[in-house]
Amino acid sequence: MKNKPVILLNIDSLMTYPLEIAIQTGRAPALQFLKENGTYFNNMVSSFPTMSVTIDSSLLTGTYADQHHISGLSWFDTSKKEIVNYGTGFRETFRLGTRRSIHNMLYRLNNEHLSSNVSTIFEELANRDIPSASINSFVYRGNTPKKLKVPGLFKTLTHFKDGEWIMEAPPVLSLGAFSKLKPLNFTFQVAAGNNKYAARELIYLIRKNRLPAFAFCTFQDLDFRIHLKGPLDIKGITRIDKQLQKILNVYSSWDEALRKNIWLIMGDNGHSATHTKYKESVIDLVKLFKQYRIAKLERPIHRKDQFVFCVNQRMSYIYILDAMLEETKIVDRLKRDKRIDVIAWKEENWIRVESPLKHGSLHYRPSEEVLDEYDQGWKVRGEMDILDLRMNRDGKIAYGDFPDALARLYGALHAQPGRFIVVNAKPGHEFKAQLTPYHLSGAAHGSLHRQESLVPLIIAGTNEKPVFPRMIDLKEYILRLI
Structure with missing residues (x-):
């Protein structure tokens, strides 16, 4: 029997509690149908930092940042001495x-x-001569050369000759105005498409009988609403559900949609509600280290610069350029701010973790000394409470407030070479450096905390399950299904 196509719908910032409220109150009938006719996880572990480009990279490669090297929406390339930013905010x-x-x-x-x-996933399927599709995701590397074209008005904002460039992509690629499937489809978003655009592209593939073995489709609008309105916004879920209803309505019945396809519907990260007052909410790293020389955004790195700050909303990388500065001295200054809950850095071949909220330190590294609940091996020394770790009845490390923290922190700290510190903010707070955007009276993400790290996953159309409920386990699971 031919395997059914797998459709993965990634709803940016879909969270467990508001999803369940939307379903219980009858405002999300499509999601309710898929949930009641499938398998539901409310604790799928995301990547770290919990930012879309890092999450999509982990989802599509089955690895954390130490292997795929996408450190976040903002990070510092030590080899080229430049800040890499994928678009954190206009200013x-x-x-x-x-x-x-x-x-x-x-x-x-x-x-x-x-x-x-x-x-x-796209590359591995191509190696097996199995077609795939990417709709609306900025991470889409595949094996098929594709020409992308910038709309005329925006050609001057790119480095491409005549606004065109060739990328290795999946056989079917949709990326807003740059590359679309349905000829008359239109979106006001240039770089990618809104929810209606994404749904129309997927519907076009289904109606034209062009749906490949695997289709990855991202719905992005919900994230923007939650940043402004807070994590309990239901209206955004209701709007997305209407698009899902249109997709399911392409079939003679919703039951037929399950018979013909396997559906995976997931969130990529959660959000933490932020305070209403700037002084309470925002941790200004520039002010915290005001007596040091901090690299400026508008100019190349100077030889006298001591720090580079790369903020990813509720987490930040602090890159140390001055060889005379010791990590412990910087950590001591960070520990003065009780709005920070995790500070981590590399110390020889260990990861060292401290917190302004707890005494002592934690050291760990990969080893086979003790397994965690995901069967990953570690050697752990010191205060496990700093990362809210405990030993369960099976003698394995179990996680509390920071899901899969050992592997995810290790991934972030080994994503790039160089000396740097990872800092994580308590819920309700976020970091700022120079012109970093912040979200008063709204919500933000990026951190290691469970509020942003645990997301829902609905699987319908199959009884197969991933080995563990983690983003990095979905690649193996999807390839197994196909």
């Missing part, structure tokens, strides 16, 4: 250089930054 992007940020997102992300030592 910051403008100061860094709009053309450079756009080039990072459109070209370098897939062609240079995503490690060649890992393979995406």
Whole structure:
């Protein structure tokens, strides 16, 4: 029997509690149908930082950042001594250089930054002569040369001759105005499409009988609403559900949609509600280290610069350029701010973790001394409470407030070479450096905390399950289904 096509619908910032409220109150009938006729997980572990480009990279490669090398929406390339930014906010992007940020997102992300030592689902399927599709995802590396074209008005904002470039992509690629499937489909978003656009592209494939063995489709609008309105916004879920209803209605019945396809519907990250007052909410790293020389966004790195800050909303990388500065001295200053809950850095071949909220330190590294609940081996010394770790009845490490923290922190700290510290904010707070955007009275993500790290997953059309409920386990699961 021919395997059914797998359709993975990635709903940016879909969270467990508001999803369940929307379903219980009858405002999401399509999601309710899929949930009641499938398998439901409310604790799928995301990647770290919990930012879309890192999450999609982990999902599509089955690895954390130490292997795929996409450190976040903002990170520092130590080899080229430049800040890599994929578009954290207009003011910051403008100061860094709009053309450079756009080039990072459109070209370098897939062609240079995503490690060649890992393979995406699209690449592995292509090696087996199995077709696939990517709709609306900025991480899409595959094996098929595709010409992408920038709309005329925006050609001057790119580095491409005549606004065109060739990328290795899946056989079927949709990326807003740059590459679309349905000829008359239109979106006001240039770089990608809104929810209606994404749904129309998927419906077009189904109606034209062009649906490949695997289709990855991202719905992005919900994230923007939650940043402004807070994590309990239900209206955004209701709007997405209407698009899902249109997709299911292409079939003679919703039951037929399950008979013909396997459906995976997931969130990629959660959000933490932020305070209403700037002084309570925002951790300003520039002020915290005001007596040091901090690299400026608008100019190249100077030999006298001591720090580079790369903020990913509720987490940040602090890169140490001054060889005379010791990590412990920097950590002591960070520990003065009780709005920070995790501080981690590499110390020889260990990871060292401390917290302004708890005494002592934790050291760990990969080893076979003790397994965690995901059967990963570690050697752990010191205060396990710093990362809310405990030993379960099976003698394995179990996680509390920071899901899969050992592997995810290790991944972030080994994503790039160089000396740097990872800092994580308590829920309700976020970091700022120079022109970083912040979200008062709204919500933000990026951190290691369970609020942003645990997301829902619905599987319908099959009884097969992933080995573990983690983003990095979905690649093996999808390839097994196909």
